[in-house]
Amino acid sequence: MIGRLAFLFSFYFTQAQLFIEVLYSNYTDMSLTAQMSAFLKQTLTDQIELKETLVLNCSESIVRLDETQIVIDLTFSLPLVNCIKDLANQAHFVVISSNTYTESYNDWQFSTHYPNQDHYNALSNLIEFLNWDKFIVVSNIEAQNTYGELEKKFSNKNLNFFNFDDDESEDYVDRLVGKIIKPTGIKNIVILNEGKSAEKLVKSLKKKNVFGLECGIILGSKSLWSIKEDGVLAYVESELENSVDSYSYEILALTKFIKLILEFPGINDSLELKQFLEDNTENHHLKSKFSVINIKNSQKTKVGDIYHELALNGTIIFPGNSTVIPNSPTTNITISVADGVTNPGYTNSSYSVIKTGAKYALSYIKEINFLDGFEILMHHTDCGAEVYSPSFSYNCFSKLKSQLGVGFLTTPAAPTCIGNIISLRRLGISIPHISENAPAPALTDKVAYPEFMRVIKDSRYNTGVLFSLLAVFNWKNIIVFYENSTGPISCYEYLLKMINNTSINIGNDPSERLIKINYRHTDYEQYKPAMVNAINSRIRIFIIFINAPSEFYFIEDFYDTGLRRGDAILLFYLRKAYAIITEPDLTQVKKLMELMYGSIVVDNQDWVGSYGQRLKEEYIKNYGSDIIYRCFSFDAAMLLLNGIKYTIDQGENVEDPAILNANLRALRFVGCSGIVSVDPGSNQRSTSIMSIFILKWNATTNLLYEFSAGKYDLGSVQLIQFYENLIWYDNTTDTPSDTIPYDECPFDKGLEEYSKKGAGILYCISFFIVIVTAGTTFYIWKWWWNVEIPMLTTRSLIKFEDYIAMVMIFIYFLQYLAMGPDIGEYDSYSNNLTSYAIINFHWLTQGKIFWIYVELVIGAVGLWLYFSIHMILRLDTKFVNFFSAYSKTLATIIMPFLGNACFLPIVSVLISVFQCDQSIGDGLTQSFVRNDCNEFCYKNYHLHLAFISLAALVIYLPLAIYFRPFWDNSNDDANIKPRSLFLMVKSLLQVCIIVLNKTVKVYSQSLHGACYILLFSGFLLFCIKKKPYNYDRCNLWSIISYCAIIWSVSLSSLFWILPVKIYSIWVALEYIGWGSMIAFGLYFQQKLYPSLLYSEEAPDITLFFRFSLGSKVLASEINQANRERSDRKNYMSSGNEKTKLKENNQSDVISISNLPENIFFHRPGSLFNQEQENYPLEISSTRKLIGHY
Incomplete structure (x- = not known):
């Protein structure tokens, strides 16, 4: 029983005594009641009698059991349907029902609609025909059974189901589409809701831009009533295609059934009527046949039927007026990128390759399923990649208007960015423009260019970093040039604002700072005076605000004006090395390489952190090692892609430029260049770490590259951080001054050339010196110092002279190392050690100070000559006075120092006077000294000094070679003594390595190293065989020092030969070798060579x-x-030699006859022709010579 009122409207239809009742309930819409009543009256006008009856509950009084043959059940109430079914079984009348509550009917119950299973089969036929892999089913509660069957059948496909009631509001439907359906990326949708709700859903799909190309919509039988969108496909029960609402749908269904009843002649017999209906129906409903309807031109068009199987008889169109079956498993979203190569005047865009970063971003999001259900399509445009031409750009973009997609990855070139915005505005397109560069300040204006944004900072920010570097390096004087375009002008004005009220001086006149846009070599004469004045100012720091490639032509012309490497340190506010490589119109790149080497560049930092480094490695693996600006291209693409994802996730329309633009500005994500976000009040990046680059030379590619030397980080405690010492244009770490000293070369360095005449004289003098040294050495050794010294075998008290002998081994090691191939390129510590700790005069002297050293050396040679004469003539005995005695005392102190420690530096400096192998002309007097380019050779001052230097060499070398063993062997206090032959050979070796240093080294470091290794290898073998000293420990460390020299020279020679130079490896190898040798020496010293020298114990106080x-x-x-x-x-002292002599009853005073006859003190006709006088001479620590000479 039901507790609701029921109204009974009885219509009496008499045709051969036939009575038909049509039942309604309060669940039946009153409009349907009215329309059904009107329809029956219109159809059977003169045969209908209408009677209204109110039914309070389910009882036999609902139906006139004795009169009724047919009952039309339109109650739409399950209790009433069951009640009527039971009455029909009792009274045997036919029930025609439109309800869908049940799939099974009794013997007297028939349905005007097909069962759900038949609807499911029809829908399955359509889906199988379309071959959808992914689709969505949206339905009301009544159609859930159909979804269940679909889920079973299409279990191998990606099927999603969403449910909402038919009476939900439009806002609810919009949220369903925007936040649930659209984010799936699936655009093939089955709608099983009834008419009005289906209409809401289709409108929302259009509003959210889901309905369109590559979209497929299938409507159920009750969904098509008011849909007029072209491309919609529907399956509808046959003959119900023209229904416009639920009422007409039911009326048409009833009409179809009544037509069948009217075909029966014996309609007044209920049993016969039932049998007739059973014979002409399937399972008590009409035989299932569906019409396939396609909306074309807003009209319903039948294109086929489904009667067990699909049979098409017309062409199907889909949304977007496409005849292609939409079968994409994902939704395509298009973005466009300006990476074309057909801009006017450019056959190959230098910016197009940068966009590989954006391509990498697309492949990256596919790997991580960033937008599951969506496919991002990148449309490549030839428009706006390099230059802007109003007519070309407009015509180009107009052809691609429909293909630009939701966002545009525009060019890095700022002027072209503005041109692209103007062109698209003319076409009514306001999609977001995102650039990886384009740092022009004009584009920072959000009001003027609201559709633009970039992933780097404004170039004025870079200018601020340059200003900070001026303070760091203490540069007070600068030269500034800027281009007559928006960006450079803004940077120049910003620089003026910052240096206002500071001590920084701009050296060139304001009228000479502005350079025309698109500067070329043809403009040189116009700007030559400004260049000359800048060079004459002798200011070294140049700040260049000129865009590529104009700046390169400008720098080349500066080179032609006379500017050379070291004359200027260029400061750039944008990266340059890449532009040089990719610029096809530059023919004089070598000029750029010379002037730009050691320059400073500031730009946004890329590949930041572990995430950035991982992306960098993957990029290099897939796209190659050229990575400049690729990170920012990646981040620009990721900004757009993140904005698309965020918009979709928010259920908003990604095709709406205003919505997408707003979402892009609200984003904050981690990119390969750090945290990426757009400043709310402008178009630039909100925060960015700036890299400080030094331009270096790549010996493999013969090109400049930007070496990251530090960073500028506002978020760090230390604003500017350098990773290591900066290597400047002169390959040193000394910060250059902001002005050029006035003692540098007075001529254009470009005029320098090799001087054959100057080099010839140098070679002749070097050969002469070697011959003189070799001859003198042989003669002195043969006639005077062919003396053997016994080895030290007993313990002795160590003396001060012994310490000096051991220290000299280390001093000689450093001197030899300094004369070998340069090692400062990879080991500045060793270079400084050998230069500042060992009196390496030549390396430390350049310019005017060099001549001061030459004069000092000549003075030292003069002093040496005086002391030599004093010692040879024994003036202290002939002139007995304080001065003579004091001269002898000084001679014993100074001569060993000048003859040993200063031998190599003195000879080196004197030979350097003849290094005139560079010239500015063909004449000998046009050559100049290598140590001072202001001094021309063989005239005036140099000519006099050259003769004096040659005389000094001729005087110093023989005397030094003779007196070196004299002082070592005549010192009775010293225990450690070098052998005379060793000192002779060492003198010759030192002269040879000096000559190599002055001749071969300046032309080939590697050849010099090879000759050096050969000389020292022979010297090493000589020392191993002859033992340089009379003390084994000194011999050991001498040999180890020579091995260390060979090791270091070998490494430095390889450094100059091999194309790949990894500095850290070279340094590590050098110190590993030295450390190993020291460890080796300490081990063998401990095991094989006990100490024979001891210190006297201090008294107990x-x-x-x-x-x-x-x-x-x-x-x-x-x-x-x-x-x-x-x-x-x-x-x-028990082992002392003197004690042993006494134990053996030997005298500690021996006769002169026991010594070799060739000692010069007593040999007749010796070098010194003088009278013999009584003069005692100590020759060892244990023996004294007493006699006359």
């Missing part, structure tokens, strides 16, 4: 302190302490 403090000290304590000290001393 504790008794003295006790006595000083007033304590009582006994005489016996003092005597005991003295005895103990004496015993220890006697024990330590």
Whole structure:
């Protein structure tokens, strides 16, 4: 029983005594009641009798059991349907029902509609025909059974189901589409909701831009009533195609059934009527046949039927007026990128390759399923990639208007960016423009260009970093040039604003700072005076605000004006090395390489953090090692893609430029260049770390590259951080001054050339010096110093002279190292050590100070000559006075120093006077000294000094070669003594390596290294065989020092030969080799060479302190302490040679006849022709010579 009122409207239809009742309930819409009543009256006008009855509950009184043959059930109430079904079974009348509550009917119950299973089969036929892999089913609760069947059948496909009631509001439907359906990326949709709700859904799909190309819409039988969107496909119960609402739908269904009833002649017999209907129906409903309807031109067009199988008889169109079956598993979203190559005047865009970063971004999001269900299509445009031409750009973009998509990855060129915006505005397109560069300040204006944004900072920010660097390097004087275009002008004005009220001086006149846009070589004469004035100002710091490629032509013309490497340090506010490589119109790149080497560039930092480095590695693996600006191209694409994703996730229309633009500005994500976000009040990036680059030379590619030397980070405690010492244009770490010193070369360095005449004289003098040294060495060794010194075998008290001998081994090591191939390129520490700690005069002297050193050396040679004469003529014995005695004392101190430690520096400086192998002309007097380009050779001052230097060499070398063994062997206090032959050979070796340093090294470091290794290898073998010293420990460390020299020279030679130079490896190898040799030496010294020298023990002063403090000290304590000290001393010296001599009853005074006859003191006709006088000479620590000479 039901607790609701029911109204009974009885229509009496008499045709051969036939009575038909049509039942309604309060669940039946009153409009349907009215329309059904009107329809029946119109159809059976003169045969209808209408009677209205109110039914309060389900009872037999609902139907006239004795009169009714047919009941039309339009109650739409499950209790009433069941009640009527039971009455029909009792009274045997036919029930025609339109309800869909049940799939099974009893013997007397028939349905005007097909069962759900038939609807499911029809829908399955359509889906199989379209071959959809992914689709969405949207339905009301009543159609859930159909979805369940679909889920079973299409279990291997991606099927999504969403449910909403038919009476939901439009806002609810919009949210469903925007936040649930659209984010799936699936555009093939089955709608099973009834008419009005289906219409809401289709409108929302259009509003959210889901309805369109590559979209497929299938409507159920009750969904098509008011849909007029072209391309919609529907399956509808046959003959119900023209229904416009639910009422007409039911009326047409009833009409179709009544037509069948009217075909039966014996209609007044219920049993016969039932049998007739069973014979002409399937399972008590009409035989299932569906019409396939396609909306074309807003009209319903039948294109086929489904009767068990699909049979098409017309062409189907889909949304977007496409005849292609939409079968894409994803939704396509198009973006466009300006990477074409057909701009006017450019056959190859230098910017197009940068866009590989954007291509990498697309492949990257596919790997991480960034937008699952969506396919991002990148449309490549030839428009606006390099230059802007109003007519070309407009015509080009107009052809691509429909293909630009939701966003445009525009060019890095700022003027072209503005042109692209203007062109698209003319076409009514306001999609977002995103650039990886384009730092022009004009584009920062959000009001003027609201559709534009970039992933880097405004170039004025870069200018601020340059200003900070001026303070860091203490540069107060600068030269500024800027281009007559918006960006450079803004940067120049910003620089003026910052240096206002500071001590920084701009050296060139304001009228000479502005350079025309698109500068070329043809403009040189116009700007030559400004260039000349800039060079004459001698200011070294140049700040260049000129865009590529104009700046390169400008720099080339500066080179032609006379500017050379080191004359200027260029500061750039944007990266330059890449532009040089990609610029096809530059023919004089070598000029750029010379002037731009060591320059400073500031730009946004890329490949930041571990995430950035991982992306960098993947990019290089897939696209190659050229990575400049690729990171920013990647981030520009990721900004757009993140904006698309965010818009979709928010259920908003990604095709709406205003919505997408707003969402892009609200984003904040981690990119390969750090945290990326757009400043809310402008079009630039909100925060960015700036890299500080130094332009360096790549020996492999012969091109400049930008070496990241530091960073500028506002978020860091230390604003500017350098990763390592900067290597400047002169390959040193010394920060250059902001002005050029006035003692540099007075001529154009471009005029320098090789001087054959100057080099010829240098070679002749070098050869002469080697011959003189070799001849003198042989003669002196043969006639005077062919003396053997016995090895030290007993323990002795170490003397000060012994310490000097050991220190000199290390001094010689450093000197030899400094004369080899340069090592400062990869080991500045070793270079400084060999230059500043060993009196390496030549390396330290350049310019005017060089001549001061030459004069000092000549003075030292003069002093050497005086002392030599004094010692040879024994003036202290002929002129007995204070001056003569004092000269002898000075000679014993100064001559060993000048003859040993200063031998190599003195000879090196004197030969350097003849290094005139560079010239500015053909004449000999047009050559100049390598150490001072202001001094021309063989005239005036140099000519006089050259003769004096040659005379000094001729005087110094023979005397030094002779006196070196004299002082070492005549020193009775020293225990450690070098062998005379070793000193002779060492002198010759030193002269040879000096000559190599002055001749071969300046032309080939590697060849110089090879010759050096050969010389020292031979010298090493000589030392191993002959033993340089009479003390084994000194021999050991001498040999180790020579091995270390060969090792270092080998490494430095390889450094100059190999194309790949990894500095850290070279430094590590050098110090590993040295460390290994030191460890080797310490080990063998401990095992094989015991110490034979000891220090005298200091007296015990504790008794003295006790006595000083007033304590009582006994005489016996003092005597005991003295005895103990004496015993220890006697024990330590028990191995002394003097003690052994006494034990063997040998005298410690020996005759002169026991010495070799060729000692010059007594040999007749010797070098010194003088009278013999009594003169004692100490020749060893244990023997004294007594005699006459």
